[in-house]
Amino acid sequence: MRRAMNCAGWIAGLLLLPAPASAQDEPRCAFLCAPELKIEPTWTIENLGARPKVEIDGQEERAARESVFELIFALNVPTTIPRVGLTLEAIFIPFGGTSVHPFTGATAAEAGRDEIRDNGIEIEAELNFDLFGTEQTGGWVSSHFDVVDKFSPGKTPRAGSVYTHKLNFEWDTAFHVFNRLPQGHWLRNVEAEVSLDYVATGLPKTGDVIGGERFLNKASPWSLSFVMVVPLAPLAP
Numbered sequence: 360m361r362r363a364m365n366c367a368g369w370i371a372g373l374l375l376l377p378a379p380a381s382a383q384d385e386p387r388c389a390f391l392c393a394p395e396l397k398i399e400p401t402w403t404i405e406n407l408g409a410r411p412k413v414e415i416d417g418q419e420e421r422a423a424r425e426s427v428f429e430l431i432f433a434l435n436v437p438t439t440i441p442r443v444g445l446t447l448e449a450i451f452i453p454f455g456g457t458s459v460h461p462f463t464g465a466t467a468a469e470a471g472r473d474e475i476r477d478n479g480i481e482i483e484a485e486l487n488f489d490l491f492g493t494e495q496t497g498g499w500v501s502s503h504f505d506v507v508d509k510f511s512p513g514k515t516p517r518a519g520s521v522y523t524h525k526l527n528f529e530w531d532t533a534f535h536v537f538n539r540l541p542q543g544h545w546l547r548n549v550e551a552e553v554s555l556d557y558v559a560t561g562l563p564k565t566g567d568v569i570g571g572e573r574f575l576n577k578a579s580p581w582s583l584s585f586v587m588v589v590p591l592a593p594l595a596p
Contacts, residue, residue, distance in 0.1 A: 391445070392437040396592045399431040399552075403584040411563075412575040419575065428454055431586075435487075442489040446505070450481040459570075461512070461521070481511040483527070498538040505529040509558070514578070516567055525561035529554055533588065545594045552586040 406424045413422050429450050436445040455477035458467050467475045490502040507527035513520060533550040540547040562578040563569055 388437070388439050390439055392439065394434050394436045395590060397433045397435065398589050398591055399433055399586050400589075401429040401431055401554075401584050401586045403427045403429060403582050405582045406579045407581040407583050408579055409576075411578050414573040414575055415571060422572075422579075427452060433588075444487040444489070444503075446483075446485040446487055448481075448483040448485065450479075450483065450511075452477070452479045455479055479512060481509065483510070484508045485529070493535060493538070499535055500532065501535070502530070502532040505531065509561075514561055514569070515563055516569065518561075523561055526559040528557045528559060531586075545590070548590045548594075550586075550588040552584075552588055554584040554586060556582045556584065558582075 404426050406422055410421045412419055429452050432449045434447045438444055456474040457477040460475050485505045485507045488504045492501045509525040509527040513523040531554045533552040536551050537546045558580045563574045564577045567574045
């Protein structure tokens with residue numbers, strides 16, 4: 360009886376011992392793995408490529424090529440499927456402006472202002488497909504292709520709600536500019552990224568009238584973004 364109790368005590372003691380470091384360090388994922396939160400200051404050039412012609416008060420002109428500064432909060436969620444991940448993004452435009460309030464319809468002049476601040480917010484859900492990683496480029500470059508459900512302000516006369524879903528495709532290439540820093544250094548995980556975007560649905564077509572502008576060609580679906588990717592949590596993924 361005493362021998363059995365001694366064996367039980369040994370077994371209990373072994374179970375209470377800490378697991379080996381290698382086992383503790385292994386990530387445990389059922390399907391979705393531990394997420395990473397990042398902030399991404401972004402400068403985007405819109406109307407890339409062929410700018411559409413628009414008619415304003417009977418005059419034809421090319422739509423302007425616009426640049427927009429955005430702050431993106433991205434939650435990257437790796438999965439157990441090789442080369443496949445998920446990303447959820449909240450996009451905030453801190454310095455946007457408009458002449459007409461998008462919800463009240465009041466003009467800036469009626470509000471006694473030169474311009475109404477337009478801090479647009481957009482939401483994106485992305486399915487990410489890795490094209491190649493740092494292990495193939497000596498640690499310097501990685502690239503992925505994204506299929507995106509973009510939820511942003513409606514841009515067509517047929518929009519049935521203020522915010523509408525749009526299908527978007529992205530090709531992102533990241534440059535790991537601090538790759539030479541030692542492992543575990545926070546700055547090592549900061550990336551400079553270039554993103555080419557194609558919005559496939561939800562943009563004005565030929566003949567659409569938006570804000571007094573009649574589109575003589577369909578709106579340009581292309582944009583180019585320059586992004587700085589900064590980890591927030593964990594700081595050293």
